[in-house]
Amino acid sequence: MKLLSLSKDLKEKKLKDYIVKNKESFYKIAYSYVKNEYDALDIVHDAICKALSKIDTLKDTDNIKPWFYKILINTTTDYIRKNKKYIVVSDDVLEDSKIDYDKYSDIDLLRAVDSLDEIYKTVIILRYFEDMKIEDIAKTLDQNISTIKTRIYKALSKLKIKIDIKREDG
Structure with a gap:
């Protein structure tokens, strides 16, 4: 019994x-979905609370990253489903934001990523913005590795088309 509680404490x-x-990375992921500072903070807070309450389900601390990201993404998805009342904010308002970590250097890329379907957006964010390994993404999303690779490939194809169209227009 004492050994078990020590393990939980560890x-x-x-x-x-x-x-x-990693709190800023968590915020950035939540923000990339909801585009609202306070909602993103609420999501991160809820994910942290859930993780602490479900610490017993973490079998190996070496897998803490995919385990937590799974909780974060599920919390984000649940939040979006429950709060389908988002207002589209003009680009001027977003660009006037004073919070540096809400800004990304390539706004066209972010808009293109944001326009992807959720399954593609998630793999792109985890792979390229959070630098997760494909195996960890597969664990996080409860998918097999080949599915993740296919989704990444399709998402990159869609992004290339969207960015190429932007360059032709611009």
């Missing part, structure tokens, strides 16, 4: 350390 400590080190 998991909690590793989780807390991981959260502190």
Whole structure:
């Protein structure tokens, strides 16, 4: 019994350390979906609470990244489903934002990623913005590796088309 609680305490400590080190990445992912600072903060807070309450389901602390990202993405998806009341904000408002970490250097790329279907958007964000390995993405999304590779390939194809169209228009 004492060994089990020690294990739980160790998991909690590793989780807390991981959260502190990566909180901005979590915020960026949530923000990329909801485009609202306060909603993104709520999502991250909820995901952290869920992770702490489900710490017993973490079997190996080496898998903390895919385990937490799965919770974060599911929390984000649930939040979006429950709150389908988003207002489209003009680009001027977004560009006037004073928060540096809400801005990305390539706005066309972000718009293109944002316009993807959720299954493609998620794999692109995890792979290229969060630098996750394909195996970790597969664990996070409960999919097999070949499915993830196919989704990444399709998403990149769609992004190339959208960005090429933008260049032709611009």
